Amino acid sequence: MARHAIIYYKENLAGYLSETDEGYTFIYDDNYLQYKDAMPVSLTLPLQSKAYESRVLFSFFDGLIPEGWLLNVAQNYWKLKGNDRFELLLTLCRDAIGAVSILPQEEEVADV
Template sequence: MANKARVFYGERLAGYLERNDQGYSYAYDKTYLKSSDSKPISQTLPLSKYPYNSRVLFSFFDGLIPEGWLLNFATKHWKIKGTDRFELLITLCRDTIGAVTVLPVEEENG
Protein backbone atom coordinates (compact mmCIF):
# COMPACT_ATOMS: atom_id res chain seq x y z
CA MET A 1 0.00 0.00 0.00
CA ALA A 2 1.38 3.38 -1.01
CA ASN A 3 1.67 6.09 1.62
CA LYS A 4 2.98 8.84 -0.63
CA ALA A 5 1.56 10.43 -3.76
CA ARG A 6 2.78 12.85 -6.40
CA VAL A 7 0.41 15.73 -7.05
CA PHE A 8 0.38 17.29 -10.51
CA TYR A 9 -1.07 20.63 -11.55
CA GLY A 10 -1.66 20.17 -15.24
CA GLU A 11 1.43 18.38 -16.53
CA ARG A 12 3.77 19.74 -13.82
CA LEU A 13 4.73 18.07 -10.57
CA ALA A 14 3.37 20.43 -7.92
CA GLY A 15 4.11 18.53 -4.72
CA TYR A 16 3.80 15.45 -2.55
CA LEU A 17 1.01 14.21 -0.32
CA GLU A 18 2.00 11.77 2.39
CA ARG A 19 0.10 9.66 4.90
CA ASN A 20 2.04 9.20 8.14
CA ASP A 21 1.52 8.33 11.82
CA GLN A 22 0.35 11.88 12.60
CA GLY A 23 -2.13 12.03 9.71
CA TYR A 24 -1.23 13.72 6.43
CA SER A 25 1.24 16.23 5.07
CA TYR A 26 1.38 18.10 1.79
CA ALA A 27 4.52 19.88 0.57
CA TYR A 28 5.05 21.77 -2.65
CA ASP A 29 7.94 20.61 -4.81
CA LYS A 30 10.93 23.00 -4.57
CA THR A 31 11.30 23.22 -8.35
CA TYR A 32 7.60 24.01 -8.72
CA LEU A 33 7.87 26.80 -6.16
CA LYS A 34 10.82 28.38 -7.99
CA SER A 35 8.85 28.78 -11.21
CA SER A 36 7.37 32.26 -11.73
CA ASP A 37 4.13 30.86 -13.17
CA SER A 38 3.38 28.36 -10.39
CA LYS A 39 -0.13 28.41 -8.99
CA PRO A 40 -1.49 26.91 -5.79
CA ILE A 41 -3.35 23.65 -6.27
CA SER A 42 -6.10 25.01 -4.03
CA GLN A 43 -6.99 28.24 -2.24
CA THR A 44 -6.83 26.25 0.99
CA LEU A 45 -3.22 25.22 0.20
CA PRO A 46 -1.48 28.43 -0.92
CA LEU A 47 2.07 28.27 -2.24
CA SER A 48 4.46 27.77 0.67
CA LYS A 49 7.95 26.44 1.22
CA TYR A 50 6.69 24.88 4.46
CA PRO A 51 4.66 21.65 4.53
CA TYR A 52 1.01 21.58 5.52
CA ASN A 53 -0.04 19.03 8.14
CA SER A 54 -3.45 17.68 9.07
CA ARG A 55 -4.78 14.85 11.23
CA VAL A 56 -7.38 14.09 8.52
CA LEU A 57 -7.10 14.10 4.74
CA PHE A 58 -7.11 17.71 3.53
CA SER A 59 -10.61 18.70 2.42
CA PHE A 60 -9.32 19.69 -1.03
CA PHE A 61 -8.02 16.17 -1.70
CA ASP A 62 -11.04 14.53 -0.10
CA GLY A 63 -13.24 16.55 -2.46
CA LEU A 64 -11.48 15.02 -5.49
CA ILE A 65 -12.71 11.53 -4.58
CA PRO A 66 -15.72 10.63 -6.73
CA GLU A 67 -19.04 9.63 -5.26
CA GLY A 68 -21.83 7.40 -6.44
CA TRP A 69 -21.32 4.52 -8.84
CA LEU A 70 -17.54 4.99 -9.23
CA LEU A 71 -17.01 4.97 -5.48
CA ASN A 72 -19.21 1.89 -5.19
CA PHE A 73 -17.27 0.21 -8.00
CA ALA A 74 -13.93 0.91 -6.29
CA THR A 75 -15.02 -0.38 -2.92
CA LYS A 76 -16.60 -3.50 -4.41
CA HIS A 77 -14.25 -4.52 -7.24
CA TRP A 78 -10.91 -3.17 -6.02
CA LYS A 79 -11.79 -4.06 -2.45
CA ILE A 80 -10.86 -0.62 -1.10
CA LYS A 81 -12.43 0.27 2.22
CA GLY A 82 -14.78 3.23 1.89
CA THR A 83 -13.15 4.74 4.96
CA ASP A 84 -9.61 4.61 3.47
CA ARG A 85 -9.79 8.03 1.84
CA PHE A 86 -6.08 8.08 0.91
CA GLU A 87 -6.27 4.77 -0.96
CA LEU A 88 -9.44 5.92 -2.72
CA LEU A 89 -7.69 9.16 -3.67
CA ILE A 90 -4.62 7.53 -5.22
CA THR A 91 -6.71 4.88 -6.98
CA LEU A 92 -9.52 7.04 -8.35
CA CYS A 93 -7.88 10.44 -8.94
CA ARG A 94 -5.33 9.56 -11.60
CA ASP A 95 -7.47 11.23 -14.27
CA THR A 96 -9.63 13.95 -12.76
CA ILE A 97 -11.90 16.47 -14.46
CA GLY A 98 -9.90 19.39 -13.04
CA ALA A 99 -6.26 20.41 -13.30
CA VAL A 100 -5.02 18.36 -10.32
CA THR A 101 -4.02 14.72 -10.69
CA VAL A 102 -2.81 12.43 -7.91
CA LEU A 103 -0.51 9.45 -8.60
CA PRO A 104 0.89 7.03 -6.03
CA VAL A 105 4.62 6.87 -5.43
CA GLU A 106 5.48 3.20 -5.63
CA GLU A 107 7.46 1.90 -2.71
CA GLU A 108 11.05 1.03 -3.51
CA ASN A 109 12.28 -2.48 -2.81
CA GLY A 110 15.49 -2.89 -0.84
Protein backbone atom coordinates in the same frame (compact mmCIF):
# COMPACT_ATOMS: atom_id res chain seq x y z
CA MET B 1 3.65 2.58 7.62
CA ALA B 2 3.77 5.80 5.66
CA ARG B 3 2.23 6.12 2.21
CA HIS B 4 3.16 8.80 -0.29
CA ALA B 5 1.65 10.42 -3.37
CA ILE B 6 3.03 12.73 -6.00
CA ILE B 7 0.79 15.64 -6.92
CA TYR B 8 0.81 17.11 -10.42
CA TYR B 9 -0.72 20.41 -11.47
CA LYS B 10 -1.33 20.05 -15.20
CA GLU B 11 1.96 18.50 -16.44
CA ASN B 12 4.11 19.89 -13.62
CA LEU B 13 5.22 18.10 -10.48
CA ALA B 14 3.63 20.35 -7.86
CA GLY B 15 4.19 18.59 -4.56
CA TYR B 16 4.02 15.59 -2.30
CA LEU B 17 1.27 14.24 -0.08
CA SER B 18 2.09 11.79 2.72
CA GLU B 19 0.06 9.79 5.18
CA THR B 20 1.63 8.64 8.46
CA ASP B 21 0.28 7.42 11.79
CA GLU B 22 0.18 11.07 12.92
CA GLY B 23 -1.85 12.36 9.97
CA TYR B 24 -1.17 13.98 6.61
CA THR B 25 1.46 16.30 5.18
CA PHE B 26 1.42 18.21 1.91
CA ILE B 27 4.44 20.14 0.68
CA TYR B 28 5.07 21.91 -2.60
CA ASP B 29 8.08 20.87 -4.66
CA ASP B 30 10.88 23.46 -4.46
CA ASN B 31 11.25 23.58 -8.25
CA TYR B 32 7.51 24.09 -8.67
CA LEU B 33 7.62 27.08 -6.34
CA GLN B 34 10.24 28.65 -8.65
CA TYR B 35 7.99 28.58 -11.74
CA LYS B 36 6.85 32.10 -12.55
CA ASP B 37 3.37 30.79 -13.44
CA ALA B 38 3.07 28.38 -10.49
CA MET B 39 -0.49 28.02 -9.24
CA PRO B 40 -1.63 26.54 -5.95
CA VAL B 41 -3.28 23.14 -6.27
CA SER B 42 -6.11 24.59 -4.19
CA LEU B 43 -7.08 27.95 -2.71
CA THR B 44 -6.98 26.20 0.66
CA LEU B 45 -3.31 25.28 0.06
CA PRO B 46 -1.64 28.55 -1.05
CA LEU B 47 1.89 28.39 -2.41
CA GLN B 48 4.47 28.24 0.38
CA SER B 49 7.68 26.37 1.12
CA LYS B 50 6.55 25.21 4.56
CA ALA B 51 4.71 21.88 4.78
CA TYR B 52 0.99 21.77 5.54
CA GLU B 53 -0.01 19.28 8.25
CA SER B 54 -3.40 17.89 9.24
CA ARG B 55 -4.79 15.07 11.37
CA VAL B 56 -7.34 14.34 8.61
CA LEU B 57 -6.98 14.21 4.84
CA PHE B 58 -6.98 17.77 3.48
CA SER B 59 -10.46 18.70 2.31
CA PHE B 60 -9.26 19.53 -1.20
CA PHE B 61 -7.83 16.04 -1.74
CA ASP B 62 -10.76 14.35 -0.03
CA GLY B 63 -13.08 16.26 -2.36
CA LEU B 64 -11.44 14.67 -5.41
CA ILE B 65 -12.67 11.22 -4.38
CA PRO B 66 -15.86 10.22 -6.24
CA GLU B 67 -19.10 9.84 -4.32
CA GLY B 68 -22.32 7.87 -4.58
CA TRP B 69 -22.78 5.16 -7.16
CA LEU B 70 -19.43 5.88 -8.83
CA LEU B 71 -17.60 5.36 -5.54
CA ASN B 72 -19.57 2.13 -4.97
CA VAL B 73 -18.62 0.82 -8.41
CA ALA B 74 -14.95 1.68 -7.83
CA GLN B 75 -14.90 0.12 -4.37
CA ASN B 76 -16.45 -3.09 -5.65
CA TYR B 77 -14.22 -3.28 -8.75
CA TRP B 78 -10.93 -2.67 -6.90
CA LYS B 79 -12.10 -4.16 -3.56
CA LEU B 80 -11.26 -0.92 -1.71
CA LYS B 81 -12.22 -0.08 1.85
CA GLY B 82 -14.57 2.90 1.99
CA ASN B 83 -12.93 4.31 5.11
CA ASP B 84 -9.37 4.30 3.66
CA ARG B 85 -9.55 7.73 2.08
CA PHE B 86 -5.86 7.80 1.12
CA GLU B 87 -6.13 4.50 -0.76
CA LEU B 88 -9.26 5.75 -2.51
CA LEU B 89 -7.40 8.92 -3.49
CA LEU B 90 -4.39 6.99 -4.82
CA THR B 91 -6.53 4.54 -6.78
CA LEU B 92 -9.30 6.76 -8.11
CA CYS B 93 -7.70 10.17 -8.68
CA ARG B 94 -4.88 9.48 -11.11
CA ASP B 95 -6.88 11.13 -13.89
CA ALA B 96 -9.17 13.34 -11.84
CA ILE B 97 -11.27 15.96 -13.57
CA GLY B 98 -9.43 19.26 -13.45
CA ALA B 99 -5.79 20.26 -13.32
CA VAL B 100 -4.64 18.06 -10.43
CA SER B 101 -3.54 14.41 -10.72
CA ILE B 102 -2.37 12.10 -7.97
CA LEU B 103 0.05 9.21 -8.43
CA PRO B 104 1.39 6.79 -5.86
CA GLN B 105 5.04 7.77 -5.34
CA GLU B 106 6.43 4.50 -6.67
CA GLU B 107 4.58 5.07 -9.97
CA GLU B 108 6.00 8.47 -10.88
CA VAL B 109 6.56 8.79 -14.60
CA ALA B 110 8.61 11.44 -16.37
CA ASP B 111 6.08 12.14 -19.12
CA VAL B 112 2.89 12.75 -17.09
